[in-house]
Amino acid sequence: MARTSPDPFDHGISPFICFSVYSANLAFSRVYKPLLDELGLTYPQYLVLVALWAEDGQTVGGLGEKLFLESNTLTPLLKRLEAQGHVERTRNPGDERQVRVRLTASGRRLRESAQCVPGNILEASGMSRDSLKKLAAEVARLRGNLLAAKAPAGRR
Template sequence: MNDTQTDNAGVLPIADMICFSVYSAGHAFNRVYKPLLDRLGVTYPQYLVLISLWDRDDQTVGALGKALMLESNTLTPLLKRLEGMGLVSRARDPQDERQVRVKLTEAGRALRGEADSITMCILEATGLPIEELRDLQTKIVRLRDHLNRAAA
């Protein structure tokens, strides 16, 4: 026991905690994405919404929330910002007025052309080969799904 201060039995140093690794890795991704997304004028969560709509246009707030694992209290103001920028439109579904359908505008579709180069920059920045990233991705998803099941 040669700790500088106290008996550390039990409590891991922060650097060794997997939750902190995930937490700080999220911040690190943001730092890499920021300058790339600044050129599009969108934030990272906004970019995720665009990706989701590029894949499937005309989704409800709820469907977007399910895909991104976010609630309407997060998405509603974010979508209003995207609408304000002219990248998406929001309108009540006439078939079910409770739902709001989100669609890409022409400007929103146009940004899709930038996505591939951004992805390449990110892959480059990870410094890891693609197979390793895929493997890591699979493991993190498994971890996340376990956590979400435990939280429910």
């Protein structure tokens, strides 16, 4: 009998991993808050800037693929970043459907001001760089599995 465990609510463990992830994410955003407040950024805005610092001039869709977000989330966020003067959004002349997001001088300057952020997070995590790296990889693998289960493989 490879029946599931005798206790029907031992299933509680699978809500447990999702709850750990859920609440750890809340905890992260709370640790980030005071750091990012000084830069006038929210946590998702910071993630977008990290992506742009790595590769400037990405499209909305390109950013969404990296961040697992869509235009309904990104467009208002990017408009706020634009209103703050950190990015500019321009239609791609070669394909007017696309919007390219480019860092302004202000957006590039923020990179320096934000240099201390990862170090602070590392310290707050109370774990070694290596443990975090391993943990991040495992969680990313879990994320991949979940997304694959969500959008079945046959799609093209």
